[in-house]
Amino acid sequence: MDSKSQHQMKRSLREAFEYRGCLICQVLDREESDFMATLQYQAFKEEKVRQDVVLANGYCNFHFHQMARMASPTGMAILTKELIDVEIKEIERDSFGEALRVDCPVCKYVGEREESCIKEFRDFLSEKSFQKEYEATDGLCRIHLKRVLNMLEQSELHQFILASHLMHLKLLKVQLETFISKGRSTRDFKEEKDSWWVAIEKMAGKKGLKVF
Numbered sequence: 001m002d003s004k005s006q007h008q009m010k011r012s013l014r015e016a017f018e019y020r021g022c023l024i025c026q027v028l029d030r031e032e033s034d035f036m037a038t039l040q041y042q043a044f045k046e047e048k049v050r051q052d053v054v055l056a057n058g059y060c061n062f063h064f065h066q067m068a069r070m071a072s073p074t075g076m077a078i079l080t081k082e083l084i085d086v087e088i089k090e091i092e093r094d095s096f097g098e099a100l101r102v103d104c105p106v107c108k109y110v111g112e113r114e115e116s117c118i119k120e121f122r123d124f125l126s127e128k129s130f131q132k133e134y135e136a137t138d139g140l141c142r143i144h145l146k147r148v149l150n151m152l153e154q155s156e157l158h159q160f161i162l163a164s165h166l167m168h169l170k171l172l173k174v175q176l177e178t179f180i181s182k183g184r185s186t187r188d189f190k191e192e193k194d195s196w197w198v199a200i201e202k203m204a205g206k207k208g209l210k211v212f
């Protein structure tokens, strides 16, 4: 990763401090949306970009449906028509099967960005000021926690990240208890208002996160 995108990634991580949920999931979610917004537009307007999507056999289930929410129906009609053209040709040439292999460009992009984000997060961790700010967030989901821990091996940072995770879990548990005890009286909700979805993300990562 060049220093410019490294700088951007650091900035994105800092910006994620302001939001609830896993920091890395938050950065990825934003980058994924931006990438899809650009891609759906380009795939509609530019033949070359659309051909690349067709060559990849379209998108995976999750991203196809996400794309459909962003793109125009006409854009989706043009793309799916071209995918159908390929599939018809495959069947006529008796080489059907290739068309079913999807190499989703969004998954590919998000996977690369996830790798960079985890590395950047790990480098950031050695800064004391970052540690302090990190403690005040919701921390990481358990998928990203594992990925970061694998990079740290047994070290002081390893202990720090595990101790913070324990603290984040305990705080979230208290919020969940408050949320449950308030039941339907949503009027005086405070930070526990979002605790249920923060907890889902903590367990499973963001919506559509690929876990290998």
Ligand SMILES: [Zn+2]
Pocket: 022, 023, 024, 025, 026, 140, 141, 142, 143, 144, 205, 206
């Ligand atoms: Zn995460």
Ligand SMILES: [Zn+2]
Pocket: 059, 060, 061, 062, 063, 104, 105, 106, 107, 108
């Ligand atoms: Zn995908």
